[in-house]
Amino acid sequence: MNDHDESQQFYAIRPAGPADVPQVILLDAELTGLAKPEYWASVFARHSGPGSHFLAAVEGERLLGFIIGEIRAWEFGSPPCGWVFAIGIAAGHRQQGVGRALFEAVCARFKTDGVATVRTMLARDNALVMSFFRSQGMMAGPFVQLERDL
Amino acid sequence: MRLQKATRCALFAILELAADPNRQVSAGEIAQTFGISLNHLAKVLRTLGRAGLVEAVRGAGGGYRFSGNRRRTTLLDVIALFETVDPIRRGLREDGDATAAGQALCRVLMEIEDTALATFGSISIETMLKLLQRPS
Numbered sequence A: 001m002n003d004h005d006e007s008q009q010f011y012a013i014r015p016a017g018p019a020d021v022p023q024v025i026l027l028d029a030e031l032t033g034l035a036k037p038e039y040w041a042s043v044f045a046r047h048s049g050p051g052s053h054f055l056a057a058v059e060g061e062r063l064l065g066f067i068i069g070e071i072r073a074w075e076f077g078s079p080p081c082g083w084v085f086a087i088g089i090a091a092g093h094r095q096q097g098v099g100r101a102l103f104e105a106v107c108a109r110f111k112t113d114g115v116a117t118v119r120t121m122l123a124r125d126n127a128l129v130m131s132f133f134r135s136q137g138m139m140a141g142p143f144v145q146l147e148r149d150l
Numbered sequence B: 001m002r003l004q005k006a007t008r009c010a011l012f013a014i015l016e017l018a019a020d021p022n023r024q025v026s027a028g029e030i031a032q033t034f035g036i037s038l039n040h041l042a043k044v045l046r047t048l049g050r051a052g053l054v055e056a057v058r059g060a061g062g063g064y065r066f067s068g069n070r071r072r073t074t075l076l077d078v079i080a081l082f083e084t085v086d087p088i089r090r091g092l093r094e095d096g097d098a099t100a101a102g103q104a105l106c107r108v109l110m111e112i113e114d115t116a117l118a119t120f121g122s123i124s125i126e127t128m129l130k131l132l133q134r135p136s
Helices: A018-032 A037-047 A098-112 A127-135 B005-018 B027-034 B038-050 B075-079 B100-122 B125-133
Strands: A012-015 A053-059 A062-072 A081-089 A118-120 B054-056 B064-066
Touching (some): A018 A037, A053 A098, A081 A098, A081 A127, A098 A118, A098 A127, A127 B100, A127 B125, B005 B027, B005 B038, B005 B064, B005 B075, B027 B038, B038 B054, B075 B125
Parallel strands (some): A081 A118
Antiparallel strands (some): A053 A062, A062 A081, B054 B064
């Protein structure tokens, strides 16, 4: 476990580049237990370039974490808002402000793009990530996810 | 939904003490701040003490101090000391539960329990303290 504390910003936040994708795949596989190289290649293709919100936290060229967001408009009747649909922080770099910095960076981009709300969705039993988003001031929103078997 | 009185006392006491873990606060101060019975609060503080969340400070001044971890202690950790948030999930049954209507009602109530568990379990004391500071 790295002994950096939150007061020392030893990392940089920047848009993710092609060279980050292999590390994103590895980090996601560590977090979820499932490697998804094609998925992440397609995510990068969709969310790279100007205006994209696929951000990486790096120490040199080492990926410490990533976040991906996008503006969605009028889905489920919601006016445009920013959605965070993926976040991952390497286990050895939690509680060091990396997640917060990534979240604040993507929120700043959403604000610049003119939206006033950020949303996310996650599994109810994902206590770690839910605690993180709550620690960033997020509360339950006005939507409910419903489902049934087909 | 409403929380039981003891649970609310406990949460108020924890939030008051955890706001500054280096500060000692008397039970009397906490009782006065929140308008709760000192007798009631004393019992609650004993339960919190047994759970390792608060400790009584001996000596001149006395009082209590928060002894837990603000980031790792959640609302659920405190609530669960005083009441059961998920009685249906835990198999506690009531009259009529064995009927089709009772089972359908249990499914709906379990949805609410699951949401309550996820909500309380994801809000740490530290996050609650930040919420206190946000303008409503």
